[in-house]
Amino acid sequence: MARPHRSFFAHASALLGVLSLMAVACFHFPELLTSREFRAVYNEQFARHLLLVGLAAAFVLGTLAILRDRNKRIATIGVASATLAVLFGGTNVQFDTIGQTPYSLGLDWFVLSLFFSALVFVPLERYLGKRPLSPLRPGWRTDVAYFFMSHVLVQFILIVVTASTSTLAGLAAFPALKTAIQSLPVWAQFLIAVFVADMAQALLHRAYHNIPWLWRFHAVHHSSRHLDWLAGSRIHFAEIVMTRSAVLLPLLVLGFSPPAVNAYVILVGLQAVLAHANLGIRFGWLEYLVVLPRYHHWHHARQQDYIDVNYAIHLPLVDMLMGTFKLPRDQARWPQEYGVMKLETVPKGILRQHAMPFQRGRRFDDHVD
Known part of the structure; x- marks a missing residue:
């Protein structure tokens, strides 16, 4: 049986949906989930606007993939994650001045770094790549796990x-x-x-x-x-x-x-x-x-x-x-x-x-x- 064609829309929706859900968690627990050093690089309004873009893109790309009957299970992950992100407050989550904690995770560093790295390098490798290599090539899940570990534990x-x-x-x-x-x-x-x-x-x-x-x-x-x-x-x-x-x-x-x-x-x-x-x-x-x-x-x-x-x-x-x-x-x-x-x-x-x-x-x- 031929392997089903992977839908870019479906996987992009899943990525953006999961990252959006993580971003909402960062808004709820900024002291524990965001890095003090990295917070100095961006401001709250930038983070909220980027989250809004991520949520909208996750919904649109996921819905298009489902309507086209392409990787519907993956697309559903994206739409469901974005939906949960909205239900948990979305871009409207409010918080007081961020307090100091002895330790914190760099989940914000992971979310922003993965988003912008993928945004830059996925198209570059698609059109300028030496080899025709899918972003979802063998071993990508392991490498994402390493990417997560090195950024969250920064x-x-x-x-x-x-x-x-x-x-x-x-x-x-x-x-x-x-x-x-x-x-x-x-x-x-x-x-x-x-x-x-x-x-x-x-x-x-x-x-x-x-x-x-x-x-x-x-x-x-x-x-x-x-x-x-x-x-x-x-x-x-x-x-x-x-x-x-x-x-x-x-x-x-x-x-x-x-x-x-x-x-x-x-x-x-x-x-x-x-x-x-x-x-x-x-x-x-x-x-x-x-x-x-x-x-x-x-x-x-x-x-x-x-x-x-x-x-x-x-x-x-x-x-x-x-x-x-x-x-x-x-x-x-x-x-x-x-x-x-x-x-x-x-x-x-x-x-x-x-x-x-x-x-x-x-x-x-x-x-x-």
């Missing part, structure tokens, strides 16, 4: 990373060096921060590939068999903490100013998504200056002669200095296959993948292939 990750680096940064104090760096213009601090952080990240990244017990954590990230904007989210929680700590430590030790560090954080978020995106654009000489999709895709290639190359996430110069730069001169060449060399060593699903590094030597029947 405050807890920050607490752990800060605790692991602040003491060491305090011990390695270089007042004169900090003063010299902070005397530079912000743009110069930013460029130096990118190079320093990328060098620290690349050294740890190479250790992930060459130290067996570290590889078991990093293998989760390399287990993606299809690369797109969402695949970069598949990272073990322990690796998130280790990598962010390794990157933050030199930035704290050298004393870069907050504006320079904030600009670097924005770059990390953008480039991590872009590097994994399914974009077949030919960037020419820029591929030797900035890490772009084809460069990082070769790092993920399931090919023996590319398993120890292209560790940088920002600057190919870092790999050139490390002797790990490798890129085919023919810009038409892309990897034929992605994933770990031994597919049976990584199981499917976020929970089993988080347990996998502690099960040394195990082979899984239900693996990522």
